[in-house]
Structures are given as structure tokens and as C-alpha cells.
Amino acid sequence: MKLDVALIHPPSVYDFRKSPSYASMISEVIPSMYVFDMMPYGFLTLATYLEKNGLNVAIFNLAAKMLKDRSFDVEKYIKRIEADLFGIDLHWAVHAQGAIEIARIIKEIHPESKVVLGGLSSTYFRYEVIRYPFIDAILTGDSAELPLLRYIEEGPERTPNIIWKDGGKIRENPLSWIPESLDEFGIDHEFLLRNVKKTRDLAISSPFASFDEAPIAGVITMKGCPFNCITCGGSRFAYERAYMRRKLAIKSPEAIADEVEGIARISKMPIFFVGDLRIGGMGRVERVSKLLKELDLENELIFEFFTPPSKEVLGYIRRTSHSVYLQISPESPFEDIRRAFGRPYTNQSLEKMVSNSESLGFERLDLYFMVGLPFQRREQAISVADYFRKLREISKRLDSFVSPLAPFVDPGSRAYMDPGAFGYIITLRDFEDYRRALLSEHWMNSLNYETRWMNRREIAEASLDAYERLLTERYLQGIVDEEAYELAMERIELDKLVLDRVERGIPIDDLKDRIDELARRSDARVKKGLSLYPTSGLAERIRNPILRALITLVR
Numbered sequence: 001m002k003l004d005v006a007l008i009h010p011p012s013v014y015d016f017r018k019s020p021s022y023a024s025m026i027s028e029v030i031p032s033m034y035v036f037d038m039m040p041y042g043f044l045t046l047a048t049y050l051e052k053n054g055l056n057v058a059i060f061n062l063a064a065k066m067l068k069d070r071s072f073d074v075e076k077y078i079k080r081i082e083a084d085l086f087g088i089d090l091h092w093a094v095h096a097q098g099a100i101e102i103a104r105i106i107k108e109i110h111p112e113s114k115v116v117l118g119g120l121s122s123t124y125f126r127y128e129v130i131r132y133p134f135i136d137a138i139l140t141g142d143s144a145e146l147p148l149l150r151y152i153e154e155g156p157e158r159t160p161n162i163i164w165k166d167g168g169k170i171r172e173n174p175l176s177w178i179p180e181s182l183d184e185f186g187i188d189h190e191f192l193l194r195n196v197k198k199t200r201d202l203a204i205s206s207p208f209a210s211f212d213e214a215p216i217a218g219v220i221t222m223k224g225c226p227f228n229c230i231t232c233g234g235s236r237f238a239y240e241r242a243y244m245r246r247k248l249a250i251k252s253p254e255a256i257a258d259e260v261e262g263i264a265r266i267s268k269m270p271i272f273f274v275g276d277l278r279i280g281g282m283g284r285v286e287r288v289s290k291l292l293k294e295l296d297l298e299n300e301l302i303f304e305f306f307t308p309p310s311k312e313v314l315g316y317i318r319r320t321s322h323s324v325y326l327q328i329s330p331e332s333p334f335e336d337i338r339r340a341f342g343r344p345y346t347n348q349s350l351e352k353m354v355s356n357s358e359s360l361g362f363e364r365l366d367l368y369f370m371v372g373l374p375f376q377r378r379e380q381a382i383s384v385a386d387y388f389r390k391l392r393e394i395s396k397r398l399d400s401f402v403s404p405l406a407p408f409v410d411p412g413s414r415a416y417m418d419p420g421a422f423g424y425i426i427t428l429r430d431f432e433d434y435r436r437a438l439l440s441e442h443w444m445n446s447l448n449y450e451t452r453w454m455n456r457r458e459i460a461e462a463s464l465d466a467y468e469r470l471l472t473e474r475y476l477q478g479i480v481d482e483e484a485y486e487l488a489m490e491r492i493e494l495d496k497l498v499l500d501r502v503e504r505g506i507p508i509d510d511l512k513d514r515i516d517e518l519a520r521r522s523d524a525r526v527k528k529g530l531s532l533y534p535t536s537g538l539a540e541r542i543r544n545p546i547l548r549a550l551i552t553l554v555r
């Protein structure tokens with residue numbers, strides 16, 4: 001196929017299939033599996049925008065395909081893609097190793113094509129990343145739609161937000177294009193169907209590997225954030241200093257509803273709204289609520305909140321669909337730890353949200369907790385299960401998840417830039433350090449931090465114990481079924497064994513098959529059993545019978 005642009009999502013590590021590495025736990029609370037196979041949603045806005053401007057674009061999720069097909073030959077497949085430009089995402093630092101290796105392979109196979117990286121991490125590390133000889137340019141900042149089009153049509157000189165190679169020199173145009181509205185950059189979700197037709201392969205076209213078994217769509221409602229959680233690379237601090245965004249970009253209620261309607265036209269899959277809708281004011285919440293209600297959706301909707309919302313706000317949100325889920329991340333049951341992390345609200349306000357969500361008839365409220373926080377020691381970390389048990393007395397519609405802050409304190413965040421002020425010690429600084437760390441045999445050794453209260457080993461052990469205790473509580477309360485519970489426990493046991501071996505310098509080669517088997521068998525199953533969000537197969541969720549048939553054909 002001949003394309004103008006091929007957008008490539010790499011696995012976090014290439015080739016993860018050859019090197020034993022145990023990292024399942026760090027991706028447990030997101031749809032991605034352990035190689036972070038979920039492509040950034042920015043790929044869909046980019047593809048939509050470039051297509052609207054007459055370019056032929058396709059997305060290739062190599063990470064998802066490699067997970068689904070262990071014998072998939074990446075190099076052979078890349079040879080078949082003909083494109084003038086290959087765009088690779090390096091948004092999350094966890095792709096530092098995989099993105100660079102895939103860029104190297106693409107340039108070797110297609111020396112005439114441009115190889116361009118983009119995303120927050122490639123922006124943060126741009127002066128190091130541009131030095132790799134096989135990378136032509138990096139588009140900097142949080143938005144690449146117009147710069148990529150300009151680069152293709154007019155070359156780098158006239159492109160904003162770019163660093164590129166010009167003969168032997170490295171040149172840079174400042175980060176000056178920072179859109180303040182997202183309305184122009186909506187997603188045409190039908191692009192995904194066109195993409196399947198182009199690639200004739202469902203796995204490589206999927207937003208993430210388990211999309212076929214548990215599809216979910218997302219609507220980005222904002223870019224930037226007014227909050228300052230200390231380890232977050234998407235915080236106000238990081239956006240202002242590292243990515244030059246001084247104002248939030250907000251999607252209007254009308255644009256949000258348009259995008260939802262586009263998803264609902266083709267599918268009944270659940271829709272996750274990224275960003276707290278209250279940002280932008282109460283009028284925005286009311287308007288979104290009204291427009292979504294008018295759509296009379298069959299889709300389940302999932303909303304996230306950065307602080308507990310009032311009963312009035314919850315009332316508006318409840319009206320948006322027949323089935324509505326809520327998420328909030330208190331991070332810790334302890335208010336002082338939560339406040340130190342940058343989330344200044346009380347347990348009382350959280351518990352009010354729990355009881356309001358019960359009385360208003362929300363399907364579920366999920367609470368997310370984390371290990372690796374300021375002032376947090378082991379006792380506090382593992383007490384999540386106790387707090388969860390207490391809150392379940394208020395509402396049986398409550399669920400909860402706990403995970404380590406892993407693998408990285410985000411480059412550009414407050415704790416990264418001034419670790420001493422927050423009790424953190426940052427152990428990785430150079431881009432190459434990150435690439436090496438991602439090849440570690442256990443996720444503990446990829447962490448880029450310790451805290452004044454726990455070292456890396458203690459963070460890893462406390463995370464595993466907190467997880468085990470919470471999992472057991474959820475099993476006892478009938479939230480997790482027996483099969484998922486046993487698989488998850490088996491994973492924890494293996495995780496502890498690998499950790500112990502790695503710490504004592506004992507090779508883990510004999511565990512490779514078990515790691516591989518368990519990671520593959522259990523990741524999807526555990527995720528389904530732990531039910532991060534409502535799941536049922538893609539074919540059931542697609543409305544049009546012809547499309548359903550197409551999906552069966554390209555599986």
C-alpha cells in the first residue's frame with residue numbers, strides 16, 4: 001500500500017518477545033498490557049486532520065499485533081508499508097526503548113522516507129533523541145496536527161514546533177503553535193474502520209491489543225490541567241514549563257457531543273471521557289449533560305473527576321446515559337499523603353461522593369490508589385484494602401484498584417524537576433538511562449525514583465502486598481470471580497519470585513516460558529475478571545452487520 005503517512009505505535013520494548021521481563025503489574029489499571037500497547041489518542045486526531053486535508057494515512061499498532069501474534073515478523077511487515085513519512089509516537093517515556101528501535105528498523109528498510117517522532121517525552125528529551133542518525137525530525141509540544149501537515153507540504157523551515165536535521169546541523173523552530181480550542185481537532189471514529197480496510201488486519205489496526213475482546217472508545221475533553229499532582233507530566237507545572245502551554249485547551253460541549261454521536265452511530269461500546277468536565281465551568285457540565293441525554297445513548301459512559309464533585313454535578317452526569325460509571329483517584333486513604341501529592345481533598349468529601357453515587361444510581365464508582373507517594377510507608381500503602389472495606393459499607397457499587405507509581409516519575413513534573421522538595425530521589429536522568437532501565441528483568445529495576453520513606457525494593461514489595469490484600473478483599477466481597485482471583489494471585493507469586501531472584505543475582509532464564517505464558521494468558525483474562533470497565537466483544541458492540549462481518553474476516 002502506498003501512503004503519505006504511516007503512524008506507528010511501538011511496544012515499550014523491542015523485541016519484548018525475546019527478553020524475559022516481568023512487568024504485568026505496572027499496566028494493570030489501564031487497558032494496555034505490559035508492553036503499553038495502547039496507542040495515544042493523538043494518533044486519531046492526527047489521522048482525522050491529515051485525511052481531511054487530502055492525505056492518505058494509516059495507523060499500525062505494532063505493539064498490539066506483536067502481542068496477538070507471537071510469530072509476527074515486524075521487519076517483513078514494515079518492508080510492505082510504502083510511505084513518504086513514518087510518524088512514531090514517543091509520548092510516554094515508557095516507550096523510550098521501543099520507539100527508538102522501531103525508528104532504526106524503519107530507516108534501515110526505507111532510507112528515503114522521513115522518520116519523525118512526536119509526543120511529550122520526545123519533546124522533553126528532544127536534544128538527545130534528535131542525535132540518533134535515523135531520526136529526521138521531532139515535532140514538539142502537545143499538538144502535532146498543523147505542524148505535521150506543514151512539514152509534509154512545505155518542509156521544516158516553515159514548520160512550527162520542530163527540531164530537525166539539516167545536513168550536519170541540528171535546527172529548531174520554537175514551540176509556538178499551541179491551540180487553545182480542541183474543536184477543530186475532533187476524531188472521526190470511522191477512521192478506525194477505514195484503517196481496518198486498508199491494513200486488512202484487525203490486531204494491527206486496534207487501539208490496543210484486547211480491543212477485540214473489550215473495546216472502549218475515548219473522548220478527550222481538554223489538553224493541559226489546572227492541577228499540579230507532583231509526579232504528573234501532564235500537570236500545569238509541566239505543561240507551562242516543558243510544553244509552553246499557558247492556557248488549557250477545552251473541547252466545547254457541542255464538539256464533545258458530536259464525537260460521542262460519531263461513536264454511537266457505529267458502535268455500542270463504552271465511552272471514556274478524558275478530563276474533568278467541571279473544568280470549563282458549571283455551564284459546560286449542564287450543556288454536555290443535556291446534549292448527551294438528547295442522544296439517548298445505548299453506550300455505557302465513564303467519567304473521571306479530579307476532586308469529589310457535588311451532588312448537583314453528579315445529578316447532571318447521571319442523566320447522560322442509562323448506565324454511567326465514575327472514576328476518581330484519591331491515591332491514598334490518608335489525607336496528608338493525598339495533599340502532599342497534590343490532591344487537596346478530605347476523606348469526608350470523598351465519602352460524600354461515594355454515598356451520592358449510590359443514591360443517584362450510578363453503575364459503579366472506581367477509586368484508584370497508588371504506592372510510591374510522599375510520606376507513604378509500607379503500613380500506609382497496604383492499608384488501602386481496609387479503607388476500601390470501610391467504604392463498601394457505604395456503597396456496594398464501589399470498586400477499587402491499587403498500583404505502583406511506575407515505572408517513572410514523569411520527566412518535567414515538579415517531583416522530577418525539584419525532587420528534594422518533595423522527598424523524592426530521581427535515579428535516571430539521561431534518555432539512554434531510560435532505554436537501558438526498560439530492559440530490566442523486573443519492573444522494580446526500571447523505576448526512576450525512590451522516596452525518603454521507601455527505597456525501590458520497599459516500593460515494589462509494598463505494591464505487591466497492597467495489591468494482594470485489595471484483591472483478596474475484592475474476591476471476598478464477590479467483585480472478582482474465582483478464576484480471575486487465582487490467575488492474579490499466580491501472577492503476584494511469580495512477580496515476587498522474579499523480584500527475589502533478580503535481587504539475589506540469580507538468572508531467571510528458566511522462568512521465561514512461565515513469564516511469557518502467564519503474562520499472555522492472564523493479562524487479558526485478569527483485566528476482564530477485574531473489570532476495569534464494562535466489557536463484551538467488539539462484534540457484539542458494532543451496529544452494522546456488514547462491519548461485523550468485516551471484523552470477523554480480518555481477525
Ligand code: SF4
Pocket residue numbers: 225226227228229232233234235236306
Ligand atoms: S494526575 Fe493530577 S495533574 Fe495530572 S492530569 Fe490528573 S489531575 Fe492533572
